[in-house]
Amino acid sequence: MTGNVKDSSIDFDAVIIGAGFSGLYMLHILREAGFTSRVFEAGENVGGVWYWNRYPGLRCDSESIYFNYTFSEKLYKGWTWSSRYPEQPEILSYLNYVADTLDLRKDITFNTWVESAHYDEENNKWVIKTKEGECVTARLFITGVGCLSAANIPTIKGIESYDGEIYHTSRWPHKQIDFKGKRVGVIGTGSSGIQVIPIIAQESKHLTVFQRTPQYTLPANNHLLDPEYLQNIMDNFENFRNEVRHKTNGGFITKPLNRSALEDTPEQRERIYENYWNKGGPHFLSGSYNDLSTNPEANETAAEFVKNKILEIVKDHKIAEKLIPTFPIGAKRIVIDTGYYETYNRVNVSLIDTKKEQIIEITPKGVSTTEREYEIDVLVLATGYDAMTGPLLKIDIRGKSDISLKEKWDGGANLKTYLGLANSGFPNMFTITGPQSPSVLGTVPIFIEQHVEWIAECINFLRENEIVEIEATKEAEEVWSKHAHEVASKFFYAEHDSWYTGANIEGKPKGILVYRGGFQLYRKKCDEVVNNGYEGFQLTYRKNLSNNNSLIH
Ligand code: N01
Numbered sequence: 001m002t003g004n005v006k007d008s009s010i011d012f013d014a015v016i017i018g019a020g021f022s023g024l025y026m027l028h029i030l031r032e033a034g035f036t037s038r039v040f041e042a043g044e045n046v047g048g049v050w051y052w053n054r055y056p057g058l059r060c061d062s063e064s065i066y067f068n069y070t071f072s073e074k075l076y077k078g079w080t081w082s083s084r085y086p087e088q089p090e091i092l093s094y095l096n097y098v099a100d101t102l103d104l105r106k107d108i109t110f111n112t113w114v115e116s117a118h119y120d121e122e123n124n125k126w127v128i129k130t131k132e133g134e135c136v137t138a139r140l141f142i143t144g145v146g147c148l149s150a151a152n153i154p155t156i157k158g159i160e161s162y163d164g165e166i167y168h169t170s171r172w173p174h175k176q177i178d179f180k181g182k183r184v185g186v187i188g189t190g191s192s193g194i195q196v197i198p199i200i201a202q203e204s205k206h207l208t209v210f211q212r213t214p215q216y217t218l219p220a221n222n223h224l225l226d227p228e229y230l231q232n233i234m235d236n237f238e239n240f241r242n243e244v245r246h247k248t249n250g251g252f253i254t255k256p257l258n259r260s261a262l263e264d265t266p267e268q269r270e271r272i273y274e275n276y277w278n279k280g281g282p283h284f285l286s287g288s289y290n291d292l293s294t295n296p297e298a299n300e301t302a303a304e305f306v307k308n309k310i311l312e313i314v315k316d317h318k319i320a321e322k323l324i325p326t327f328p329i330g331a332k333r334i335v336i337d338t339g340y341y342e343t344y345n346r347v348n349v350s351l352i353d354t355k356k357e358q359i360i361e362i363t364p365k366g367v368s369t370t371e372r373e374y375e376i377d378v379l380v381l382a383t384g385y386d387a388m389t390g391p392l393l394k395i396d397i398r399g400k401s402d403i404s405l406k407e408k409w410d411g412g413a414n415l416k417t418y419l420g421l422a423n424s425g426f427p428n429m430f431t432i433t434g435p436q437s438p439s440v441l442g443t444v445p446i447f448i449e450q451h452v453e454w455i456a457e458c459i460n461f462l463r464e465n466e467i468v469e470i471e472a473t474k475e476a477e478e479v480w481s482k483h484a485h486e487v488a489s490k491f492f493y494a495e496h497d498s499w500y501t502g503a504n505i506e507g508k509p510k511g512i513l514v515y516r517g518g519f520q521l522y523r524k525k526c527d528e529v530v531n532n533g534y535e536g537f538q539l540t541y542r543k544n545l546s547n548n549n550s551l552i553h
Contacts (some may be wrong), residue, residue, distance in 0.1 A: 010034045012541055015128050015138035017114050017395070019104075020048015021445045022144025022432040022452065024095065025069060028102050029456045035463075038138075039108040040130060046099045046108070048198075050091045051144045055169045055192065056177075057199040059222065061282065061336050065233060066443040068094060070241045070514065071453070075101060077234050085222045085281070085336070109134070116396040117141050119427065124468045124540075126428065139468075140459060141429045143392060144248055144448075147439045151392035152505060154383045158361035158368075168381045169196060177378070179203040185367055185376040187359075193337045193382030196226040197349075198339045200380070207349045208374050210359060210367065214304050214325045217335040221280020245449070249286075249442040249519045261289035261298035274304040285330050293330050293491050303329040313341040322353045331496035333440075355390075387499040388435040388513040399426035412502055413509035416481040418472035418536055420515060421451065427471035430455045433512045436484045438522050447519065452524050458534070469540035474518075476536025480506065487517040497532070 014030055016023045021042035030037045043051040060067055064081035078101065086094075091434035099105055113131040115496045119141075120127050126141040133506050139227025146231075151170045151314045165174065168190040184204040186193055189211045233240050261269055269289075276284040284302070293297040307324050323341065333481055343349055366376035389412050397405040403425055409415045417423055421430055432451045433439040439447060462470060488494040494512060497503035503510045515522055 010136045011125075012136060013037050014038075014140040015040065015117075015126065015136060015142055015529070016143055017041075018048050018052065018144035018146065019043070019046040019099075019108050019110070020144060020146055021069075021095070022146070022448045023048070023108075024098055024102075024104055025071065025452045026142055026144055026449060026455065027104055027107055027434065029071075029452055030459065031107065032242075033456060035459065037065045038136060039104075039106055040112045040114045041108055041110050042113045044110050045096070046104070047092045047095050049143070049149050049170075050088055050095060052149070053172065053192075054088050054092075055167075055172045055196045055382075057195040057338075058169075058192075059085045059195065059217055059338075060088075060091060061191065061220075062244075063281070064090075064225070064445040065230070066244055067091070067445055068447060069098065069449060070244060071449055072083060073237050073241075076237060076360070079255060080230060081225060083222055083224050085220055086317040095457065101121050114343055114395055115332055116136040116398070117429075118396075118398040118402070119400060119429075123401055124545075125426070135548070139428055141249075141382070142432065142455065143395075143430070144432045144484070145389075145391040147388050147444075148385040148499075149435055150386040150394055152390075153384050154381060155208060155506065156359060156362050157189075158363055161364050162362045162366075163364040164366070165378045166378055166381070167378070168383070169193070170385065174473045178376060181205050181367075182377040183375060184208070184378045184380065185374060186380045186382055187367075188381065188382030188384065189213070190384050191333065192384065193380075194335045194337045194340045196382060198337070198343045201343045201346050201349050204378075205348065208367075208376065209350060209351050211322070212354045213332075214323050215332060215335050216303070216329045217337040217340050218282065218284050218306070219280050220275065220336040220338050222338060223280065244443075244446055246520070246523075249438075252327070253295050256287060258290065260291045261294065261301045262291075262295070265291075266301075269301055274406050277305070277309065280454060281335050281336055285334055292472045293493075296328065296492075299328045299492065316344070322351055322445060327496055328492045331492040332499065333493075345515070354360070384504055386505045386508065387502070388439065389502070389508075391432070392431065397426070397429075397480065399423070399429070401425070411509060412511060415509075415511050415513070416477045418477045418480050419522075419529070420484075421454070421526075422470075422472040422537070423475050424472045424474045426468045430458075436481060436515050438515045438519050441514050441516065442519050449504075450519075450523055454530070457530065461530075462522070465539075466542045467539050468542050468545060469538075470534065471538045471540075472535055473538055480536075483517070484515050485512055487515070487551040488512040491516055 009514050013035035014037045016026050016039045019039050023039045027037050027039050034421050064086035067086055115129055115131045116124050117128045125137045127137050129135045179200055182204050183206045184200050185208045186197055187210045194217050272288055276288050279530050285292055326344050357371045360368045367374045393406050417436045420434040493500050501510050502508040
């Protein structure tokens with residue numbers, strides 16, 4: 001490993017947490033603008049979520065041509081994706097390629113966990129301490145901690161007594177796990193479970209899937225990318241970039257049809273749904289009728305189509321019935337898969353519906369339910385994440401008057417942010433893809449670029465105008481949070497339980513964690529804030545301070 005900086009400087013313009021998509025670009029853009037920056041990263045290399053999350057079968061559910069940076073044509077053209085949906089090793093290689101090309105590692109400290117970041121009001125600086133004993137200061141504190149990086153480890157009775165191998169999908173070991181000849185159990189059937197289950201089924205002696213809630217999953221229809229198709233993008237890069245950044249929901253190019261599902265006859269609908277099902281990926285929902293996420297009757301037609309597909313694919317009717325979801329399609333994040341439903345036609349796979357046959361405890365030998373004990377050699381927890389707020393609240397972040405972010409948000413019950421980027425009481429702090437921003441509702445790297453560029457422009461503005469402090473006002477936060485709630489309330493996901501609302505975590509207050517107004521509207525609002533002189537922010541100029549605090553270098 002190269003990098004792992006521990007130089008003598010302890011005061012920076014900016015400290016950034018995380019060396020994933022967010023932290024790498026933030027570091028690059030600030031460095032190019034002449035700011036001194038340091039990234040702290042818990043992993044031993046770059047990648048963020050894509051460094052930790054590496055279970056077999058992991059592929060991103062965004063298409064690869066959008067799942068990268070677009071800020072540099074040279075960088076874009078220096079990389080070639082192999083398939084439609086990128087697999088985790090390829091994404092990790094891509095981020096290493098970026099770090100190497102831009103020579104980023106020299107400003108990253110690896111294997112380092114930021115424990116606390118406290119705002120020193122007297123000096124207008126953040127004091128950042130790491131678990132490894134470092135303490136640095138910075139004018140600006142920027143989090144690039146990811147939306148889905150804090151693992152949800154279930155508190156099932158007896159879990160610590162289990163004698164077999166146990167893995168969480170988001171903290172997969174950096175070695176190949178041998179499932180051959182073993183009895184494997186998987187708990188959880190979200191995106192992670194649905195991707196890992198077909199692979200484990202092929203390799204193991206027997207696989208038992210413990211399913212609490214059946215999910216809707218659509219075929220990915222993954223395939224190798226045609227070199228001609230890629231060349232065409234490269235040849236028209238400017239148009240492509242403009243389209244992705246300014247005309248789409250961050251890479252979701254397919255625009256929905258301009259009509260309700262209820263305007264078509266059942267036969268027409270069947271043809272449309274079949275077409276999108278065969279195209280593969282999430283386009284089935286986002287690219288077909290325009291009211292599937294808001295109109296229950298329209299939604300039911302799409303849900304019915306998928307239910308019939310399950311009954312068609314899964315040969316055993318009783319198993320198929322267990323796999324049929326009972327909530328509106330899209331109320332939880334849609335999953336895309338390769339051969340998931342087909343896996344239940346295998347003789348070495350069993351499906352346990354844990355709503356009927358509940359898990360009582362984990363024993364030293366395996367999983368004990370209300371019916372029996374299942375002996376398991378390898379237990380895989382595909383139980384997801386404490387999303388959005390979870391990664392931030394794992395760090396002791398304290399703003400003015402020593403108030404922590406946890407206290408300010410009341411653990412999430414009173415979640416209020418300004419644009420998902422800033423918080424009142426927490427000056428000079430920015431949260432890349434923070435809660436109440438579009439974050440995960442599109443192609444994440446494209447959203448990250450928008451946030452990073454907005455923050456960089458803001459920091460330049462602070463330097464040029466001799467501003468030592470920028471802080472979101474309570475009023476602006478109030479208005480933004482109200483707006484975020486209003487736009488979300490039209491969609492099913494707002495009222496159903498999932499990680500989108502925090503309902504997957506025991507004791508976590510339920511609330512809207514993502515901005516559902518669409519990426520273009522969001523971008524427009526962020527731009528308006530800038531054009532109106534950082535409307536909604538309170539700015540403190542150096543000339544108005546008695547202590548003449550230093551500026552950003
Ligand atoms: O997590 P999830 P995930 N006992 O929360 C169950 C992204 N991602 O890691 O639905 C028993 O969706 C839980 O049951 P229920 C993607 O955005 C992307 O799969 O709460 N079961 C559910 O079945 C995705 O949406 C990719 O009733 C328990 C499962 O565990 C997000 O990450 C790949 C339980 C968790 O599903 C999260 O996906 C992977 C318990 N105590 C992830 N606790 C791609 O890009 C939870 N469950 C393709």
